[in-house]
Structures are given as C-alpha cells and as structure tokens.
Amino acid sequence: MATAARSLHLPTPPKPSNPSSHRLLPVPSQFRPRPQRRGRRLAASSSDLTSFPDPAPTPNGVYVPLAAAHAAAVAAIDVDAATEAELRENGFRSTRRTKLICTVGPSTCGAAELESLAVGGMNVARVNMCHGDREWHRGVIRAVRRLNDEKGFAVAVMMDTEGSEIHMGDLGGAPSAKAEDGEVWTFSVRSSDTSLPDRIIHVNYDGFAEDVKAGDELFVDGGMARFEVIEKLGPDVKCRCTDPGLLLPRANLTVWRDGSVVRERNAMLPTISSKDWIDIDFGIAEGVDFIAVSFVKSAEVINHLKSYIAARSRGSDIGVIAKIESIDALKNLEEIIRASDGVMVARGDLGAQIPLEQVPSIQQKMVRTCRQLNKPVIVASQLLESMIEYPTPTRAEVADVSEAVRQRADALMLSGESAMGRYPEKALSVLRSVSLRIEKWWREEKRHDALELLDVSSSFSDKISEEICNSAAKMANSLGVDAVFVYTQDGHMASLLSRCRPDCPIFAFTSSTSVRRRLNLLWGLIPFRLSDSDDMENNLNRTFSLLKARGMVQSGDLVIALSDMLQSIQVMNVP
Numbered sequence: 139m140a141t142a143a144r145s146l147h148l149p150t151p152p153k154p155s156n157p158s159s160h161r162l163l164p165v166p167s168q169f170r171p172r173p174q175r176r177g178r179r180l181a182a183s184s185s186d187l188t189s190f191p192d193p194a195p196t197p198n199g200v201y202v203p204l205a206a207a208h209a210a211a212v213a214a215i216d217v218d219a220a221t222e223a224e225l226r227e228n229g230f231r232s233t234r235r236t237k238l239i240c241t242v243g244p245s246t247c248g249a250a251e252l253e254s255l256a257v258g259g260m261n262v263a264r265v266n267m268c269h270g271d272r273e274w275h276r277g278v279i280r281a282v283r284r285l286n287d288e289k290g291f292a293v294a295v296m297m298d299t300e301g302s303e304i305h306m307g308d309l310g311g312a313p314s315a316k317a318e319d320g321e322v323w324t325f326s327v328r329s330s331d332t333s334l335p336d337r338i339i340h341v342n343y344d345g346f347a348e349d350v351k352a353g354d355e356l357f358v359d360g361g362m363a364r365f366e367v368i369e370k371l372g373p374d375v376k377c378r379c380t381d382p383g384l385l386l387p388r389a390n391l392t393v394w395r396d397g398s399v400v401r402e403r404n405a406m407l408p409t410i411s412s413k414d415w416i417d418i419d420f421g422i423a424e425g426v427d428f429i430a431v432s433f434v435k436s437a438e439v440i441n442h443l444k445s446y447i448a449a450r451s452r453g454s455d456i457g458v459i460a461k462i463e464s465i466d467a468l469k470n471l472e473e474i475i476r477a478s479d480g481v482m483v484a485r486g487d488l489g490a491q492i493p494l495e496q497v498p499s500i501q502q503k504m505v506r507t508c509r510q511l512n513k514p515v516i517v518a519s520q521l522l523e524s525m526i527e528y529p530t531p532t533r534a535e536v537a538d539v540s541e542a543v544r545q546r547a548d549a550l551m552l553s554g555e556s557a558m559g560r561y562p563e564k565a566l567s568v569l570r571s572v573s574l575r576i577e578k579w580w581r582e583e584k585r586h587d588a589l590e591l592l593d594v595s596s597s598f599s600d601k602i603s604e605e606i607c608n609s610a611a612k613m614a615n616s617l618g619v620d621a622v623f624v625y626t627q628d629g630h631m632a633s634l635l636s637r638c639r640p641d642c643p644i645f646a647f648t649s650s651t652s653v654r655r656r657l658n659l660l661w662g663l664i665p666f667r668l669s670d671s672d673d674m675e676n677n678l679n680r681t682f683s684l685l686k687a688r689g690m691v692q693s694g695d696l697v698i699a700l701s702d703m704l705q706s707i708q709v710m711n712v713p
C-alpha cells in the first residue's frame with residue numbers, strides 16, 4: 139500500500155472558545171410556534187474531508203473550556219467540552235450525531251493522548267481486559283475520570299470482558315511473529331514460564347488438542363493467517379502454514395472443518411469465565427459505565443450479569459453491552475438484544491465464525507433491530523484498519539464508515555487503530571469528518587427514513603412517553619426546529635427520542651452525571667448535566683439563560699421541549 143499518493147487532510151479538533159457573560163432572561167412564553175426556519179451556523183467551518191488543516195495539538199497541552207469567571211454557570215450546567223466547541227463551530231443543526239468510541243491501548247494510554255482523543259470527539263473510551271493487567275486498566279480508567287473532572291468532558295468508560303474463547307498466549311513478550319507459507323508451527327497447551335522456542339505457540343484452552351483433527355483449518359485472528367492441522371502429538375498440535383501472516387499476542391484462534399466452525403468441547407466454555415468475574419468486580423469498583431460481554435451466546439448470561447451488578451453496586455447503573463460475535467449469538471439475536479442495554483456488532487470475531495460476505499447484511503439487520511427495540515448499537519472492528527500503519531484511510535474504509543453512518547448506527551468504534559496504531563488521532567478525525575459529511579448529506583437529501591418503529595413500552599405510562607417522543611420527532615422534522623430539549627431523570631425518554639433519529643440535535647438534560655455519561659453513547663444526544671427542579675417553566679428559563687450565556691442557543695431558535703416527569707411537550711422560541 140503506497141502512502142505517497144495520499145493527500146487527504148484531516149480536521150482540526152474543536153478549539154476552546156470564550157463564552158460571553160451569563161445573564162438571566164425573562165420567562166419564555168410557551169406554545170408560540172413560528173414559521174419554519176433553517177439552521178444557522180455559528181461560525182464558518184467546513185466538514186468536508188478534504189478541507190481541514192492538519193490536527194493541531196492543544197495549546198500547552200491544556201484544554202480549558204471555560205473561563206474561571208463562569209464557574210457559577212459551570213456549576214449549574216455541564217456539557218461535554220468537546221461537544222460545546224463542536225456546537226459552536228458547526229452550528230446548532232450540524233453537530234455530529236454519530237458517537238465515537240476509541241479502544242485505549244499502548245498508543246493512547248497517556249494523559250496527553252487521552253486528552254487529544256477527548257478533544258477530537260471520543261465519546262466513549264474502551265478498555266479490553268484481553269490485554270494488559272488490572273493495574274494498567276486502573277490507570278487508564280482513572281485518567282479518563284480525571285480528564286472529565288478537570289477538563290469538563292463526559293467521556294464514558296466501557297470495559298470488555300476477555301471471555302473464554304480460544305486464543306494464543308502472548309508470544310513470550312515479542313510484539314509479533316511472522317508465519318511463512320509452508321512452515322510447520324506447534325500449537326500447544328503446555329504453558330511455559332519462560333519464552334517459548336521459535337514456532338511454538340501457547341494456546342489458552344486445555345481441550346484444544348482434543349477438539350481438533352488432522353485436516354482441520356486453524357484461523358488466527360479471523361483468518362489473518364491460516365494453518366492446516368497435520369498431526370497431534372499429546373498436548374501439541376502440529377500445523378502447516380497455508381496463508382502467511384503476522385501473529386499478534388493473544389490473537390483469537392478458530393478451527394474450521396468442512397466449511398464451518400468446529401464446536402466441540404469449546405462450545406461448553408462459559409461466556410463469563412472466573413477471570414472475567416474478577417474483572418467485572420474490578421470494573422464495578424472502578425465505576426465503569428458499560429461492561430461489554432464478549433462472545434455472548436444467550437440472553438441468560440446478560441440477565442445474570444445484570445442481576446449481579448444490581449446486587450453488587452446498589453444504585454449504580456452500569457450498562458451491559460452484548461457483543462455479537464458468534465453463531466450462537468446470531469441464533470438468539472432478538473432475545474439477546476432485548477435483554478441487554480446495548481449491542482456491539484463485533485465484526486472481527488464474527489467474520490471468523492461465519493463467511494465474511496454475510497457480515498454486511500447481518501450488520502444492517504442488527505442496526506435496524508436495535509433501533510426498533512430502542513437499544514444503542516455500535517459498529518466495530520476494522521473500520522480504518524489500514525490507519526494502524528498509514529496516516530490516511532483507503533477509499534474502501536471511508537465507504538465502510540459512511541455505510542455505518544448512513545445506517546444510523548449509534549456509534550462507531552476504533553480498535554487497533556487507536557489502541558496500538560501509529561495515527562490514533564487522525565483515525566478519530568476521519569471518523570468525525572466522515573460522520574459529519576454523511577449526516578449532512580442525508581439531511582440535505584431529506585431522507586427521512588420510514589422505519590416502522592415497534593412499540594417498546596411495557597407500561598401505559600411508558601407508552602405515553604413513547605408516543606410523545608414519536609410525535610416530537612415528527613414535529614421537529616416538519617417544523618424544522620433547531621433542537622429538541624428533553625428533561626430526563628433516567629435517560630429513558632432521551633433514548634426514545636434518539637431512536638426516532640430526528641433531523642435536529644437532541645439536548646438531553648439530566649441531574650445525574652452517570653446518566654449523562656451513558657447517554658453519550660446514543661445517536662444524536664447532547665447530554666447536559668443540569669440540577670433541574672419539578673417546575674418546567676423554571677427549568678426552561680434556566681436552561682435558556684445558561685445556554686445563551688455560553689453562545690449555544692440564540693434568541694429566536696425554535697425548540698421543542700419534553701419532560702419525562704411531566705410527560706409534557708411544548709414548542710417555543712428561545713426568548
């Protein structure tokens with residue numbers, strides 16, 4: 139792959155701006171709709187992929203979103219510093235709707251790198267318990283928390299379990315190993331404290347030699363390298379390399395026989411291993427926002443984990459995300475989606491278990507089903523794989539990202555690109571600029587999609603909220619409002635609104651910092667923390683004055699406001 143010919147320029151992260159002073163405003167008169175108007179831009183900017191200057195580091199590595207004089211306003215209302223900057227830069231209606239997740243690894247675990255990702259639009263930081271030890275993860279999680287506390291971000295933390303699927307050991311500390319065509323390698327369950335001799339790979343699963351047969355195909359990391367099993371010698375399995383490739387530490391192993399994945403004793407491995415339970419305790423103690431369960435097979439394990447979390451952490455609300463990456467998960471897809479708080483289309487391992495050409499249609503189906511069932515959905519793996527090594531994406535990668543945005547997935551995820559790649563910030567800015575561009579195109583073309591939304595409410599009261607949100611989204615589109623405001627306790631009404639994918643941004647106001655962080659995963663939601671009261675009139679007045687003071691709304695903006703406590707809907711102009 140040649141890099142010389144690539145001339146793509148990447149966007150600048152949003153820069154801090156100086157808010158104007160905070161003043162109180164008169165009570166807005168309600169129910170005062172006015173003729174349709176289009177969104178305005180607060181500052182000249184372009185979301186074109188080709189028209190951004192190179193990313194600039196934050197001045198002195200410090201990102202101060204608000205002047206000290208505004209401490210009072212900060213205490214009253216919190217919004218993600220990066221979102222605030224984006225809102226001002228791109229204008230009200232042009233804020234990014236698609237959320238971005240970055241896997242944190244050796245390339246991005248430092249405080250400065252994490253801050254650059256937050257400035258660049260990272261909504262969720264992901265740590266994968268497959269790699270690194272707990273101390274390392276603790277350091278990352280706390281660094282993200284510190285960034286939120288000190289610099290005004292609301293980056294949520296997601297922790298993936300390792301799961302008990304079969305994978306290689308860590309190559310005795312070597313960063314990688316190259317397998318060449320025709321070479322014979324030994325895959326062994328023998329563990330070794332010291333580094334293993336050449337061409338011997340440790341396998342973490344004791345039943346490995348029993349499960350495989352001569353003639354089977356062994357896929358490393360979803361087929362990045364392939365071997366054929368030639369013979370078994372006790373705990374050792376000798377294999378010949380048939381497709382050369384790079385072996386990375388702890389790469390997943392899949393065995394294929396007669397065109398499908400072998401499921402022998404390994405099918406009985408628990409979804410959550412004993413090591414995973416200890417990692418989960420660690421995640422609860424560190425206050426992660428989401429736990430993503432690898433290789434989910436059924437809804438049962440999700441329900442089990444949810445009750446475990448509820449018993450362990452009174453009042454805490456950790457979202458449980460089901461990673462769909464196996465044949466069993468596909469069989470039980472709908473019940474798994476219903477049981478979980480969100481879903482990840484984990485295309486890496488999924489593509490190792492089913493024929494690759496089936497992955498795109500399954501992705502589309504999952505995105506659609508999740509939206510119908512009101513669960514956030516993440517599209518993950520290999521979005522910008524070439525950017526692990528090169529500073530610009532391939533056209534095909536840009537097309538893949540565009541397709542996920544067009545499908546209106548809630549979030550896109552970087553894996554190796556941000557964890558161990560050479561250009562994590564550039565990869566993030568590609569996701570950002572492609573998302574903005576496709577979303578804009580979609581709005582300009584007025585492609586309101588006619589997805590029939592299923593009825594998801596379990597009570598009459600919920601049904602009222604659902605109907606309010608469906609109507610509000612329809613009104614927002616036909617009146618061309620600038621934003622929908624939703625005042626929400628637990629975030630549920632905000633999620634129902636996000637599900638409708640309205641044309642305008644959704645400002646979600648909640649008094650809980652953890653709800654606010656969790657809402658950061660949902661499509662189109664701009665979560666604010668606001669200590670609100672029962673008095674809607676009062677909430678609206680405060681919100682308008684605080685947002686006006688920060689240049690985030692203007693007099694005359696048309697807004698629809700919803701409240702889950704009052705189950706109310708109002709249309710008004712910002713006074």
Ligand SMILES: Nc1ncnc2c1ncn2[C@@H]1O[C@H](COP(=O)(O)OP(=O)(O)OP(=O)(O)O)[C@@H](O)[C@H]1O
Binds near residue numbers: 266486
């Ligand atoms: N904490 C870490 N320490 C070291 N390397 C890491 C870490 N996290 C990720 N990586 C590297 O980045 C790569 C991509 O990360 P990712 O989390 O997608 O892992 P993965 O092994 O492909 O598993 P998964 O299927 O869960 O995504 C990994 O293969 C690993 O090389």
Ligand SMILES: CC(=O)C(=O)O
Binds near residue numbers: 484485486
């Ligand atoms: C993200 C992940 O686990 C996968 O794609 O396999």
Ligand SMILES: [K+]
Binds near residue numbers: 266268298
């Ligand atoms: K994993």
Ligand SMILES: [Mg+2]
Binds near residue numbers: 463486487
């Ligand atoms: Mg996986």
